[in-house]
Amino acid sequence: MHLSLCGNTGIFTFNFTFLFFKMPVNSTHYLFLSLLLFSIGIMGALMRRNAIIIFMCIELMLNAVNLLLVAFSKIYGDADAQLFVFFIMVVAAAEVAVGLAIIVMMYRKVHSVDINILNRLKH
Amino acid sequence: MDIYDILFWILSALAVGCALGVILSRNPVNSVMFLIVTFFAISGHYVLMNAQFLAIVNIIVYAGAIMVLFLFVIMLMNLNADVEPQKGQMVQLAGVISGGVLFLVILASIKTAKTEYMDKASTDIGLITNLGKVLFTKYVLPFEISSVLFLSAMIGAVVIGKKEDAKPPSKADEAEMKQFL
Structure with missing residues (x-):
């Protein structure tokens, strides 16, 4: 199956529908999966107004990157990438601790987690 | 397969x-x-x-x-x-479209990436023995710095989450309030 989105310019031509599913798993599959998870995270962060859900979408994006790092670590047989994943997890844990404290404080002040209320700096 | x-x-x-x-x-x-x-x-x-x-x-x-x-x-x-805030339909659509455009742009750029086939045989680079050796030799300084980061995050969370203590009204405040009553 041949899918073309921009005529014959060749920029957006894909030719993978059946081939992609039949191929043995390789780096392209992991790139595609991470990209999909990352895009879902971006969409969630743009779509939702609940500050906690936006935070969870950021965690989802971090995990998509982690998955890709581990995949390339496996492909190239290198342990460094797995340690980078370890450090990303450390930073994510610290970020969540501080971020949730900020959200709880915000809830105490305005009794809502709606981010549209937090536009005081504009006025 | x-x-x-x-x-x-x-x-x-x-x-x-x-x-x-x-x-x-x-x-x-x-x-x-x-x-x-x-x-x-x-x-x-x-x-x-x-x-x-x-x-x-x-x-x-x-x-x-x-x-x-x-x-x-x-x-x-x-x-x-029931209390979940919802964005308008247009804003949600705009979010989906901009996320989808990002997806397409990155997809177009990884389309030309070289395909690397992985060796599916089990390796021991992900085991704790090997990772521990690398972590405590090559990456020992980032490891120590991340412990400082954790400590500062913990202190920050406690400081931010602490309730400001409500002070009892002083004599001057009470006198001021009586003026309005």
């Missing part, structure tokens, strides 16, 4: 489906549950790629600690689908 490929497709479908559940479900508690399932699927991917240490750490840190913290905060605030 061997067992590795079958497991890859099952885990990928689970991860992507539950990630969609996170952003689409109205109730924040359901979102947290979907995100936990997504993290378990990603841990399954790690096991598949012989990164057992990271798989366990992912479950302990993400599913065990971070998501429990999220769930705790959501239940503390008593959030549910």
Whole structure:
């Protein structure tokens, strides 16, 4: 199956529908999966107004990157990438601790987690 | 198609489906549950790629600690689908379109990437023996710095989350209030 989105310019031509599913798993599959998870995270962060859900979408994006790092670590047989994943997890844990404290404080002040209320700096 | 490929497709479908559940479900508690399932699927991917240490750490840190913290905060605030703020249809559509455009742009750029085939035989680079050796020789300085980061994050969370103590009204305040009464 041949899918073309921009005529014959060749920029957006894909030719993978059946081939992609039949191929043995390789780096392209992991790139595609991470990209999909990352895009879902971006969409969630743009779509939702609940500050906690936006935070969870950021965690989802971090995990998509982690998955890709581990995949390339496996492909190239290198342990460094797995340690980078370890450090990303450390930073994510610290970020969540501080971020949730900020959200709880915000809830105490305005009794809502709606981010549209937090536009005081504009006025 | 061997067992590795079958497991890859099952885990990928689970991860992507539950990630969609996170952003689409109205109730924040359901979102947290979907995100936990997504993290378990990603841990399954790690096991598949012989990164057992990271798989366990992912479950302990993400599913065990971070998501429990999220769930705790959501239940503390008593959030549910009724009080969930919703964006307008147009803003949601704009979010989906801009996310989709980002997806297409990166897809177009990785289309030309060289395909690397992985050796599916088990290796020991993801085991704790090997990772510990690298962590405490090559990356010992970042490891120590990350402990300082954790300490400062902990202090920051305590300082931010502390309630400002309400002082009892002083004599001057009471006198001032009596003027208005």
